[in-house]
Amino acid sequence: MLQYTIRRTLFAIPTLLLISLVIFLLLDLAPGDPTAQLPLTIPPDVKEKIRVSLGLGEPIHIRYLLWLNQFFVNEPLHILSELTAMDLSGDRQRVISWQTRSPVVDIIVQRLPQTLWVVGLSYVVGVAIALPIGIISAYRQYSWFDQIGTFVSMVGFSVPTFFTGVLLIVVFSVQLNWLPSIYDTTLVVEDWNSFVRQVKQMIMPVMVLALYNAAQISRFMRASMLDNLNQEYVRTARAKGLRERVVILLHVLRNSLIPVVTVIALGIPAVFAGAIITEQVFKVNGLGQLLIISIEATDLPMVQTLTFIFAVLIVAFNLVADILYGILDPRIRYD
């Protein structure tokens, strides 16, 4: 198992380098101009000077190697200096955003908390709702509970978040005036009052996303339970006279969870990628909103760094999911 993990980790390095090259080439070949958003009153020669000052005058392979150096050497050195309070990085150039002219990683670190709170919590809530619904739906297949569960997950899956989000705002912010429609990222939770305000501003975005996540995962849970309920070992357990509770929760559920855990682990990188639409609707301004406005502004260093970090997370959690599978299911041996 350990050998397998090490082998996979080593294999991930060329994969990620290739991914970073592909992202870089895609972004560079795509049409777009960082000065395109500037007003028409700024003349073309001034725009050309801005482009040169952004480093766009260099040929593509030089720019790619510069980015590799900035991301893999200068940024880690900078983080080390921050941690150890020693000056290891000197004045090495960090990855700089074209839009804000500031280090990309600092902005990502600034955005991470709200994304993890809102999107992460919605994932936890989604899973917490989805598992019981999936279990009961499968156990009482075609009952009214199953029908309603199926209906709700179809709705959750097919109604886009830009609709549910705005609907909630119209009901709870505009009509009832209970909840704020705009997320305050500067709010610091320091006492009961600010905690209540934090909860209030998180309810709507968390619920919108939780509904979507729960819809997906509950379908997986239900399908997996149904697969196991018809197995011979379930009949054996019942024939032995075990109580129904024990049969379902100890025998069927344990076995059904194996593929579901994999699905949940594979979904975790999406938490870090943020929720582009929901973040825009509620003005959460996390990583998803950062990605989309950077794309709109053709802020290539920011888009490149963000997408690459997402790629790293996806590769990492794929590995985690595979290893978890091996641990949960002893029949699977990688060595």
Next chain:
Amino acid sequence: MRPITFALASLALASSVAAERGSDGHVSIIYWQAPSILNPYLSGGTKDIESSSLILEPLARHDEMGNLVPWLAAEIPTVKNGGVAADLTSITWKLRDDILWSDGSPLTAEDVVFTADYCMNPDGGCAQLADFDNIVAVDALDGSTVRITFDGPKPYPYAALVGATTPILQKNQFENCVGAKAPECTAENFGPIGTGPFRVTDFRPNDVISLEANPNYRDPTKPAFATVTFKGGGDAASAARAVLETGEFDYAWNLQLAPDVLANMEAAGKGAVVSAFGTLVERLMVNLTDPDPDLGDMRSTRDHPHPFLSDIAVRQALSMAIERDLLVEIGYGKAGQPTCNVVPAPAVFASSANDGCLVQDIEAAKKLLDDAGWAMGADGVRAKDGVRLSILYQTSTNAVRQDFQALIKQWWAEIGVETELRNLSASVFFGGDPGSPDTYQKFYADIEMYANNFEGADPEAYLGNWRCGLDPRPDTQWQGPNVPRYCSEAYDALLSEMSQTGDIDERARLGKAMNDMLMQDFVMIPLVHRGRVSAHADSLGGVKLNTWDSELWNVADWHRVK
């Protein structure tokens, strides 16, 4: 935040009765585009320019009427008061003597000189470089006097260091951020020290800015607000909702929404929609040259006059048939006004000589065409000598523009003009690719519609667009601003006169005369004067929407309505 501001507000009430700095607590502003940086020299984006105008100030700016008012300068230099040299080659600004930076140090001429050098540095990538065109030197004559020297006569010298796009930076703070180093100064670009009513306490790029009142602001009673939250992001509809329906925010910027959507939101009774008008005019451009495909390379060039649009009677009839009030009502609501001028503002330049066009007159248009010999044919289309009045009318793809096309087509049918409609993707139409047959410059159509405006409050450069020889044609790679391909010696003579004239009243007379000439020759048919729409809460007072400068230009005067 709220308990603190309540505490501050009650403290202020208890200690004094008169207005006092910070006595009105907190104000929150939402821009649906989020600011990325607070240094307008490194970003041309409106969101960045306007947010930094809370902190940074220029020497002078335009008020809500488009008049130049001194800001950090003691007065506006003119030829009359000796501030502008008689030969128009230099301008001398005198600073106010009571200005402190928010760190307590005084504003000096050195700061002004530094700011100009900062932008004019060739390695800095300054976005506002065009405002510093023709400047050869900027010198400090003494601690509070700055002279800007131009490479020739500059009749309108109020571009550099005037308005929110080019405010004064503090030399002490930005000294090490010049040239190639400019983008690396993150702390400075995110937290500039300014002379304005507020200073930054926390800047989160593309998200939110927290500010507090500048303790060294020149007027001890201002600003009325102690703290500001400037939130960015989302879309125009949700920003409007946050002010007009939920009341979470006090001010929302630039709400380009359908008139009925905005009216419904305003009906909730929490805030008011305000609009103001700059120089943006939606207009029809008339092609004075022949776009016939058979002409090949010579299509739409001055070698071949248009078969029927070169007849002024036809052009005038087309204008008379249009009901501009209805266009405004359908397309823009409060954000539009019918107009008969291509220079509709500022007030000194707005002509009233063409206002007859405001009333639709189908019968008079018909008579005009009859008198000019365009006889109605059996198919309902007028013709003369075998030339039918059949128009190809193109514009960019946009719901409002397509509504306008349909209405105008119907009115023109009533006077016996046949119209074929065409719409093109905005990225192609405005794209300027000389290889594409569909750009607005190539103008392979008889009539086309779009909007245009000019920056600042002086129309000289804008009126210069219609000079002879500036028409797009093959040997200019189809570049050139004179889209109608207009050419008039009398018009060019007025332009030359304006370029030698520094006096504002005389410039206004010349500007109006040129506008009237274009309008009465019907080379452009103006439709709608388009404005800026924003919204503020009913409890926010002092808002004067300004399209000539930052919308937040007078934020020091904003206050809570009790």
